[in-house]
Amino acid sequence: MNDVFLKALPVLQKLTTAGFEAYFVGGSVRDYLLNRTISDVDIATSAFPEEVKEIFQATYDTGIAHGTVTVRENKECYEVTTFRTEGTYEDFRRPSEVTFIRSLEEDLQRRDFTMNAIAMDEHFDLHDPFSGQLAIQNKEIKAVGKASERFHEDALRMMRAVRFLSQLDFELDKETENALGSQIALLQHTSVERITVEWIKMIKGPAVKRAMDLLLQVEMETYLPGLKGEKVALTEFASWNWEKRTTEEAIWLGLVVAVKPTNVTAFLKAWKLPNKTIQLVNKAYQDALNTKEAWLTEELYHAGKAVFSLVNELNVIRGQANKQAALDQAYELLPIHSKKDLAISGADLLKWSGENAGPWVKETLDNVERAVLLNEINNEKNQLKRWLGYHEE
Numbered sequence: 001m002n003d004v005f006l007k008a009l010p011v012l013q014k015l016t017t018a019g020f021e022a023y024f025v026g027g028s029v030r031d032y033l034l035n036r037t038i039s040d041v042d043i044a045t046s047a048f049p050e051e052v053k054e055i056f057q058a059t060y061d062t063g064i065a066h067g068t069v070t071v072r073e074n075k076e077c078y079e080v081t082t083f084r085t086e087g088t089y090e091d092f093r094r095p096s097e098v099t100f101i102r103s104l105e106e107d108l109q110r111r112d113f114t115m116n117a118i119a120m121d122e123h124f125d126l127h128d129p130f131s132g133q134l135a136i137q138n139k140e141i142k143a144v145g146k147a148s149e150r151f152h153e154d155a156l157r158m159m160r161a162v163r164f165l166s167q168l169d170f171e172l173d174k175e176t177e178n179a180l181g182s183q184i185a186l187l188q189h190t191s192v193e194r195i196t197v198e199w200i201k202m203i204k205g206p207a208v209k210r211a212m213d214l215l216l217q218v219e220m221e222t223y224l225p226g227l228k229g230e231k232v233a234l235t236e237f238a239s240w241n242w243e244k245r246t247t248e249e250a251i252w253l254g255l256v257v258a259v260k261p262t263n264v265t266a267f268l269k270a271w272k273l274p275n276k277t278i279q280l281v282n283k284a285y286q287d288a289l290n291t292k293e294a295w296l297t298e299e300l301y302h303a304g305k306a307v308f309s310l311v312n313e314l315n316v317i318r319g320q321a322n323k324q325a326a327l328d329q330a331y332e333l334l335p336i337h338s339k340k341d342l343a344i345s346g347a348d349l350l351k352w353s354g355e356n357a358g359p360w361v362k363e364t365l366d367n368v369e370r371a372v373l374l375n376e377i378n379n380e381k382n383q384l385k386r387w388l389g390y391h392e393e
Ligand code: ATP
Pocket: 025, 026, 027, 028, 039, 042, 110, 111, 112, 113, 116, 117, 154, 156, 157, 201
C-alpha cells in the first residue's frame, strides 16, 4: 500500500476504534487508482466534529461549519470531514446549509464526479456505490446522478469537469457533456476565486488543448473574467507548450499577451490575483509582447531578474530556445544592478556642487547610472567626481 495512506492509517483506526466509520475519500483515492502521485489525503467520517475533537489531541477548527476538523497525527495534518449532505442550493453557488449524517453512501452522493466518489476503508477495501472505478478504467468524467441537476446545484462543477479533463486526460461522458452545454450560463454565479483555482489547474494539465477545445465549444469563456469574445486568442494561448511552464505567473503573462486587454491591471484584478503577481506580469508585459530575441544592456538592467526570467519562460513556452543561462550571465556581469550600487549619491553631488537640491540631482544620477551601466566610466568615486567636472580632493 502507498506510504501516504499507511502514514494516515492511524487516523482512520482511532476513529473506528472509537466506534465511528472512517474512510479515505476524494482525490487521493482517485489518484491512487490511477497510479498518480497523491497530494493531500482527505478523510470522511461518521463522527461529528465535536466527537472528532475528543478523539485527537491536536485539532484545528479549519472549516468546522462545513464539518471539517484538521487533525495532526504523525507530524502531518489531515482534514477530517463529517459525512454530510448539502441542503438547498439557492443561488447556484454553494449549499445554503450542510447537514451532518451518519451514512457514507449519502456523503458520496453529494460529490461531483463518480471518480471522486470512491471511499477506501482501513483494510484498503473500496466502497464504490457509483461505479467510480469503472469510470476511471474508461477514462471518463461522469457526474454523480443527473448531471444537469448537479451543475445547477453548483455551477463550478462544470469548470471542474474541464479541469479534470485536462489534468487526467479523460473524456466527458455524453450526458455530462450535454449538461455542460445546456447549463453553462450558470457559471456567472460562481465566485471568481473558485474559478481561478480551477483555471490554473486546467492550464497545468497535460491535455490543456483538448480542455480548451471543449471550453470554447460550450462557450465557457463567456463567463470567465475578461475572456468573452476571445476565442481566437484562447485557441492560440492553448496551442503553446504549456508543459514547459515552471511558474504560475507565466500563465497570466501568457494570457495577457494572447488577449492584449486594454487595461492589463484591471484584467488581472478581475481574476482576483495577488498584487505581487499583477505587478510582476504588468512589468513583464511590454517585453513579452516584443518576444525579445535579444536584450540590450539597459533593458536587462531595468527589467531585473524576475522580469527577464518570466519573459524568457513565456518565450520558451511559445517555442523559442531557452536563453536563461545566457541572460543570467549577462545580468551578473552588469557593473551595477540598481542605483544604490553607484559609488556616489545625491548627498555627494550637493556637497561637491554647493548648490541646492532640485531635479538636477536625479537627472545627474540618471546620467551617471547610464554611463556606468554602458561601461563608459568606472563605478569609482573619484573617477565619477572628475567625470562630472568636480575637482578631486
Ligand atoms: P485535486 O487533486 O486537484 O485536489 P480533488 O478531487 O481532491 O482534486 P478537491 O477540490 O481537493 O479535488 O476536492 C476533494 C473532493 O471533494 C473531491 O474529490 C470531491 O469528492 C469533492 N468535491 C470538491 N469540490 C466539489 C464540488 N464543487 N461539488 C461536489 N463535490 C466536490
